[in-house]
Each structure stands twice: as structure tokens, then as C-alpha cells.
Amino acid sequence: MKKHFLAITFLINLFIATISNNLYAQNSSKEAIVKVEGEVSKTLSLRISDFEKLPHVDAVMKDRDGKNQQYSGVPVIELLKQAGVTLGKELKGENLTKYMLVRASDGYEVIFSLAELDPAFTNRVIILADKKDGKPLENGVGPFRLVVPDENRPARSVHEVSHLIIRFAKD
Numbered sequence: 675m676k677k678h679f680l681a682i683t684f685l686i687n688l689f690i691a692t693i694s695n696n697l698y699a700q701n702s703s704k705e706a707i708v709k710v711e712g713e714v715s716k717t718l719s720l721r722i723s724d725f726e727k728l729p730h731v732d733a734v735m736k737d738r739d740g741k742n743q744q745y746s747g748v749p750v751i752e753l754l755k756q757a758g759v760t761l762g763k764e765l766k767g768e769n770l771t772k773y774m775l776v777r778a779s780d781g782y783e784v785i786f787s788l789a790e791l792d793p794a795f796t797n798r799v800i801i802l803a804d805k806k807d808g809k810p811l812e813n814g815v816g817p818f819r820l821v822v823p824d825e826n827r828p829a830r831s832v833h834e835v836s837h838l839i840i841r842f843a844k845d
Contacts, residue, residue: 708835708837714754715758725818738828748802753802760788762792777835782832798824799823801820802821803819804818814834818834819833
């Protein structure tokens with residue numbers, strides 16, 4: 675009886691693994707896209723193949739256990755520049771009320787003021803990563819992850835980023 679139970683359990687697990695792998699293959703065949711939109715002069719839709727061609731930098735971030743992790747990606751500020759977001763000398767007065775909403779594919783959202791991203795205000799470089807330790811990000815984390823170095827908690831280092839949306843706080 676116990677042998678039959680183990681055999682049936684093995685077959686069920688094998689069946690579930692096969693279905694999971696097939697679903698992952700179907701989902702990964704669709705090329706990932708991240709969008710930069712909202713208060714921009716040019717909406718961007720970057721496929722992973724476009725994203726990989728952009729200049730990358732490295733960033734180190736601590737995980738929940740305090741271990742350093744090495745990521746590679748594009749500085750968010752560079753993506754915002756490509757989209758024509760108000761930055762630099764123009765980021766003053768009313769424009770200082772602009773923020774970036776980061777949205778994940780599961781609906782998780784966090785915000786950053788534009789001043790937190792602009793090198794005129796900060797030395798910290800926040801990246802949109804597509805690699806960890808030289809390899810593509812694993813399923814459930816990527817294909818895009820926001821990496822925010824030097825924060826005490828990784829709560830704003832969003833997994834599966836799908837949108838960077840620029841808005842005015844007064845809206």
C-alpha cells in the first residue's frame with residue numbers, strides 16, 4: 675500500500691513539474707516589456723532585447739538577510755532622460771512635486787520623488803536590473819528588478835517591474 679502511495683505521489687509531482695515547466699516556457703517566450711509613461715515627453719516601451727543594448731552599471735544591495743548581492747542594470751535616471759522627464763536644472767518649484775510610481779506585474783507599487791533619482795540632488799544610483807551575478811534574473815524576481823542601494827530594508831526594490839510612471843503629486 676505504501677509503495678502505491680509513493681508511486682502515485684511521484685507521478686503527481688512529475689505531472690505538476692511538467693505543467694509548470696511548460697507554462698514557464700510559454701510565458702518566457704513572450705518578450706518582457708517595461709514602460710516609462712505619464713508626465714513624459716516620450717513614452718518608452720522597452721523590450722528585454724532593447725534593454726540589454728543600453729549601457730549597464732553594477733550595484734550592490736543587501737538582501738533581507740543582510741547579504742550583499744551584485745546586480746547589473748540601467749540607471750533609472752537614464753531611462754527617465756530618454757523619456758524626456760523633467761530633471762536637472764528644471765527640477766525646481768512645482769516640478770519638485772513630481773514623483774515616479776514603480777509598478778510590478780502583480781500590482782505592488784512604490785514611489786520615489788524625482789529628486790531621489792536625480793544626480794543634481796543625490797549621489798545614489800538606483801538601477802533597473804536585468805541581471806544578478808551576471809545571469810538573467812530568476813522567474814518571480816525579473817525580468818526587471820528595481821535595485822535601491824543603501825536602504826535599510828529592500829521594500830522599495832521591486833520585483834517584476836512593469837511600469838515607471840511619472841506623475842505630479844497634486845494629481
